[in-house]
Amino acid sequence: MNKNSKIEQETDVLEQYRALWKTYCESLPQARVVDCIEFHRRYEREQRSTQRRLMAACLMMAALIVVLPLVPIHRSTVFTNGPSRGEVLALSDQLIALL
Amino acid sequence: MRKTNLLRLLLALLSLLAVATVVVRLNLWNIRGVQPSGLYLQYKDMPGIQASFIKDKYINDSISIPVTLLQAEDSAAFFMLLKELGKPDDMIKYMYKYVKDDQSRFVKLNPKGHPELPQDSVRGNNEVVATFPVQRAVIIFHTETEEQIDIVMKANFLKKIKYEESI
Structure with a gap:
């Protein structure tokens, strides 16, 4: 099955789902129809809102990935056989200041 | 969904x-x-010596230079370290004799990768080796060019001038 026919099939399933939902709502007693439709609308609204939030988060993350390499970060790679990285950097700073 | x-x-x-x-x-x-320097690899397993290698040590916020830092845990280890770095006995004695305070330091140029050999006649072929007797430490600045040597040698000097000008 190629990709397009798969998408078409999934779209069909979605349409069928919507039709079913409509039928289900309409089959309910009049008093509950409004609740059902409202529930469905709210569900779709929440879905859209979630999608918007996810989209915004994706955009922010993409921006972060673009900006991160441009930010100047001075972090030295330190090899040491004993003292901690902080101690080594502090001692080197202290000694370089005496030069 | x-x-x-x-x-x-x-x-x-x-x-x-x-x-x-x-x-x-x-x-x-x-x-x-990142690969550490040969000197770090040489001294990292030596007892009594704390060896460190800093890949990009910023000097005066202007340039980064790889640096090897060797610190002896006691006087005996420091003496041995100086001997291995090619300092003659009389120079070590001189060093101790003229040490006045913890700011004393001896800065020399030695050929790249060979701190035990005398200075190379081509200045750019050398790197800066600074010895701090009170701290029992030696820093080797793995400079690549003559310009980098100048920056290391003048780093603190220029800082002091700036400080004195500001007060």
Whole structure:
């Protein structure tokens, strides 16, 4: 099955789902129809809102990935056989200041 | 529903990519495969010596130079270290004799990778070796060019001038 026919099939399933939902709502007693439709609308609204939030988060993350390499970060790679990285950097700073 | 899941997957992938960018950028766990200096490798397993190698040590906020730092745990280890670095006995004695305070230091140029040999006649072929007797430490600045040598030698001198001008 190629990709397009798969998408078409999934779209069909979605349409069928919507039709079913409509039928289900309409089959309910009049008093509950409004609740059902409202529930469905709210569900779709929440879905859209979630999608918007996810989209915004994706955009922010993409921006972060673009900006991160441009930010100047001075972090030295330190090899040491004993003292901690902080101690080594502090001692080197202290000694370089005496030069 | 399907779109939401796709977006969730995309967000997860982008987050992973962002984390990977940070890891590479900060070179966490030495992911870029930085190699330490030969001197560090030579002294890292030597008892009584604390050896360190800093890949990009910023000098005066202007330039980064790889630096090897060797610190002896006691006088005997320091004496041995100086001997291994080619300092003659009389020079070591001189060094101790003229040490006045913890600011004393002896700065020399030695051929790249060979702090035990005398200065190379071509200045750019050397690197800066600074000895601090009170701290029992030796710093080797792995300079590449003559300009870098000048920057290291003048780093603190220029800083002092700036400070004195500002007060």
